[in-house]
Amino acid sequence: MDDDPEFTDLTASFLRKSEPTFAISTSTDPGEALEQFRESAFDCVVSDHNMPGATGLEFLEQIREIDPDVPFILFTGGGSETIASRAVSAGVTDYLQKSAGTDQYAVLANRIRNAVETYRSRRALSESQERLSRFIDQSPLGTIEYDETFTIVRVNDAACEVLGYEPGELVGGSWAPFVPEDEELEVAAVERGLRENQAGFHNVNDIVTKDGERRRTAWYNRVVTDDDGEVITIFAQFEDVTDAHERQQKLKEQDVLESTLFETLPVGVLAEDADRRVIRINDRLLDLFGLEWDPDDVVGADCEAFAAELADRFADADRFVDRIERVTDEREPVWNEELVLGSGDALERSYRPIELPNGPGHLWVYYDVSDRRMRERRLEALNETAGELMAAETREEVAEIGVEAADSVLGLDLNAIHLFEPGTGLVPVAGTEAGRELIGPLPTFSEGDSIAWRVYETGEPASLDDVRTDPDRYNHDTPVRGELCLPLGDYGVLIAGSPTTGAFDRSDEVLGEVLATALVAALEQVDRTDRLRERERRLTRQNARLEEFASVVSHDLRNPLNVADGRLELARAESDSEHLTAVSRAHDRMAELIDELLTLTRECDTQIDLTPVGLESIARTCWGNVDTGSARIDIRTDRTVRADGTRLKRLLENLLRNAVEHGSANPRSDGRGGAVEHGSTGRRTDADGNGVEIAVGALNGGFYVEDNGPGIPPENRGSVFEYGYSTDPNGTGLGLAIVKQCAEVHGWDVGVTTGDSGARFEITGVDVVGSLGTDSGDG
CATH class of the missing domain: 3.30.450.20 (PAS domain)
Structure with a gap:
């Protein structure tokens, strides 16, 4: 801007000539120039100092208010050092004084170019710094x-x-x-x-x-x-x-753990990708198939080819390959599928489909179950052995079977069974030939002299890696090293040995204990059989004596009694002595005794015929068979039981007769509370049952007979069922003994206690079949 229009135009012309790229606007009016600056983007302002209305420095101040950084060159003809100094202080970009000639325009053009380049560079740097600052802040x-x-x-x-x-x-x-x-x-x-x-x-x-x-x-x-x-x-x-x-550390730890677990698993593992290529395989799988390969060398291998190579190791090679292909196609889990190797060993295989990042995959797990199959076979064989043992008839036969099973089934080729004999010790009853060849004649062990005696006494098995380390060893120079000693309850011990240390493992102990349990059961069976046979022999002898006794009673006693009765009748015809009445009562008493004795001797046979019997009906029948006088009965049950009808009838008749006779309300002269004491079943002509109330009812697992008489003192309850027990000189003392015998032949228990007022006899252990209605008086 300049106040001289001609100079302004001239300057513009020379500047365009000197720098054709310049776009120049001119003005002689500061106000107009300021307006142009506001409306357009200018890279540089060139102004004179002396102008109408404003100086160049005043114009600079107005420009700086709009753009504080735009280059401003003061190009003046009236310059002085003072103006120059003020211009620099005011912040002009450059100061140039007008002169004669045209060279000044080239200088001005160069000054403008330098100022603009510097301005643009600074602006670019400022903008860059601004962007960087924003980038950093955000x-x-x-x-x-x-x-x-x-x-x-x-x-x-x-x-x-x-x-x-x-x-x-x-x-x-x-x-x-x-x-x-x-x-x-x-x-x-x-x-x-x-x-x-x-x-x-x-x-x-x-x-x-x-x-x-x-x-x-x-x-x-x-x-x-x-x-x-x-x-x-x-x-x-x-x-x-x-x-x-x-997270990365956890992933690393997890990867290490998984890798370690994968490599230390006791099972073989194979993982395949979607293309049936090996992703990972562990050493255990290669060991199961007998392959001395490096797992890393197998990664990436074709699983179909790998399976075909493994197939030859199985008993059914074609099925092995076909089954793998079918399972991978179906992608359904498979669990514990058994495979048999050509060697006879067994494997189990499980399959599970998996999802991998790049598609579906397959996971195979193989288990060695050869030991388990062997244990199962051994258990099956031991089960068969248990059947043989239970059929054995002697201890020696049991021992022989046990030794053979320990050898052939459990593989304990050096074994022996020692059974306890009182006064002697643990005597060898059976043993393998291999055992005798190793240690010679089998010893008999006595108290405290051996490991075997310790096991027998404590009932605790002993499994020793080396018997030489045990202070209780029997022979300090023994060739035996490993030993397994198992208790056979109170019967003895089973001993297995080996010339090598550490020969027995936990499996040997467990299976040995199974055999030992079967041996104990068989020995108990032999003992029970022996006791039953001895009992049968005693019963046979006893029955023979009883039969002989019954013959004597029924013949040798009845005949003289019949003769005495006949003579008594003759004597009465000749005399009416009161002594003859006493003799008649004695004869009646003797007849009753003979009847009761025959009942005891001839009905003690344990052979009974069990049938369903109704308690109500048989109780009413028995009531009709007993001389009850004015006594009354209350039958409170319709229960049906399994019993021998004859013996149940005899049991009830004796209990009812006993209740009527001992519970009579007519007091004895000696004040003992009844006409006949408990334990007497003798018929009394003076017992009319006056006031006696008798009840027959059900209780848990049986029934009871109860009266309202004086009862039985507690101190006498343990004796009332003994043969011959009676507190009445006229009683036989056999009635309640017959009750007990009839109960025992059924396997029942009989006891006496106190009822609501009198005596209560309870029969339990009865096989109850059913009831037509609700029993009363239970318990």
Whole structure:
């Protein structure tokens, strides 16, 4: 802008000539020029100093209000040092005084070009710095800016958030406050590297926040230099990777654990991908198939070819391959599928479909079940042996079967069975020939002289890796090393030995104990059989004597009694003596005794015929068979029981007769509370049952007979069922003994207690079939 239009146009023309790229606008009016500047973008302003209405410096102030950085050149003809000084102080970009000639225009053009380039460079730098500043401030990464001395000059919000410090607490300082002591050397090494190499570094280290929390961070460091290699600034950006680091550590730990588990599993494992290629295989699987390969060499192999190669090891090779193909096609889980190797060993295989990141996969697991199958076969054989043992008839036969089973079934080829004999000790009853060849004649063990006696006495089995270490060994020079000694209850011990140490494992102990249990059961069976046979022999002898006795009673006693009765009748015809009445009563008493004795002797046979019997009906029948006088009966049950009808009838008749006779309300002259004491079943002509109430009812597992008489004193209840027990001189003492005998032949129990008022006899252990209605009086 100039106040001389001609000069203005001339200057513009020379400038365009000197620099054709210039776009020039001219004005002689400061106000108009100012308006143009507002409306258009100008890279430079050239103004004279002396102008109408305003000076060049005043015009500069107005321009600076609009754009404080645009280049402003004062091009004046009336210049002076004072104006120049004021112009520089006012902030003009350049000052040029007009002169004669055209060279000044070339100088002006050059000054304009330099000013604009400088302006544009600064503006670009400012914009770049602004963008960088915004980038740093808005970056999600924590950013710390250092100068060339590694003094912090700037931190962003993200850095403050992670470190826990305010910007003012960090700016002007170093990294020391947030670097843990144990990380300082590493961070110092990074700083040295940045100073020396002026390059970028990536490092991961811990920081400590203002609150003292330790966090894992990843750092990205960069030195920024100018074209001359001088350091402009140093940036360190970082992010909190604590959670990611922990996840990574857990993944690493999990990978290590899984790898370790995979390699140490007692089962063989094979994983395939969607293309049936081996992803992973462990040593155990290769061992199961007898392959001396490195698992890493198998990874990537074709599983179909691998299966075809393995097939030859199985008893049914074709089925092995076909089954694998069908299972992988169906992708349904398979559990514990048994496979038999050509060697006879057995495997079990399980399959499970899996999902891999790149598609479906397959997981196979193989188990060696050869030992389990062997144990199962041994258990089956032991089960058969148990049947043979239970059929044995003697202890010696049991021992022989047991020794043979221990050898052939359990593989205990050196074994013997010693059975206890009182006064002698543990006597060898049976043993293998191999055992005798190793140790010679089998010894008899006595109290406290051996491991065998200790096991027999304590009932605790002993499994010894080396018998020489046991102070209780029988023979200090024994060739036996490993020993397994198992107790046979109170019967003895089973001993197995071996010339090698550590010969027996837990499986031998368990299976040996199974055999020992079967031997004990068989020996108990033999004992029971022997006792039954002895009992049968005693019963046979007893029955023979009883039959002989019954013959004597029925013939040799009845005949003289009949003669005496006849003579008595003759005597009465001749005389009416009161002594003859006493003789008649004695004869009646003798007849009753003979009847009762015959009942005891001839009905003691244990052979009974059990049938369902109704208690109500048989009780009423028995009531009709007994001389009851004025006594009354209350039958409170319709229960049906399994019993021998004849013996049940005799039992009830004796109990009812006993209740009527002992419970009579007519007191004896001696004041003992009844006409006949308990234990007497003798018929009394003076017992009319006056006032006696008798009840027959059901109770748990049986029935009872109860009266309202004087009862039985507690001290006498243990004796009332004994043969011949009676408190009445006229009683036989056999009635309740017959009741007990009839109960025992059924396997029942009979007892006496106190009822509501009198005596109560309870019969339990009865097989109750059913009831037509609800019993009363139970319990």
